[in-house]
Amino acid sequence: MKLLEERIRKDGTVKAGNVLKVDSFLNHQMDIDLFNEMGKEWARLFADRKITKILTVEASGIGIACVAAQHFHVPVVFAKKSQSVNIDGEVYSTKIESFTHKRVYDVIVSKKFLHPEDHILIIDDFLANGCALEGLIDIVNKAGASVEGVGIAVEKGFQKGGDLIRSKGIRVESLAIVESMDDKTGEITFRS
Ligand code: G4P
Ligand code: NA
Ligand code: NA
8 A cells, every 4th residue: 555655754753672653644644634544544454254243462553453344344354362361261362472562461352242144354453463352363262253354554574474465365455565674774565
């Protein structure tokens, strides 16, 4: 998506350790007109799929998913990062390992909000190693629902997540795929 690529070039900054900072329009301050165009694009890309619900994970995925949902007219469910392990069986839970934050956390979704007849579109801001996505897919599988596809804002194409998820036969539509970035020069190249 040209609009997002141009915005990343203009306002994104490359940090050491392969981190792309997009705080001014995606991860902290949020450009809602841009989110709206992203939602419109996912709606176009997934027009052939029946979607009944959008699933994301807190925190950064929520804003993007909510704006996108206005083009799908379905509810948004976000997986919660949970401190306490659930013992009463009321939630689906999985573990997500964050390489960026160097920790493992449990994420949960109430069983009330995911059902076997649901057709899920997963939306998230970043795809890096794919751990967050694997966790969300695991939760959908535990609910017996189906994953219709994944919409990602920024995929870091040089990390393994994109290949990993696509190799499972899951359709991943990333609106910008960063092929390489250089924290010395600030140069960013996109997959075409
Ligand atoms: P993975 O889920 O794809 O395996 O990625 P990883 O563990 O490396 O990422 C951990 C968190 O950092 C995720 O957010 C992910 O969206 C984000 N992230 C990964 N690479 C980048 C990057 O280059 N730039 C930015 N800005 N974020 C990146 P999270 O832990 O779920 O946190 P949040 O949604 O609460 O912010
Ligand atoms: Na995220
Ligand atoms: Na994030």
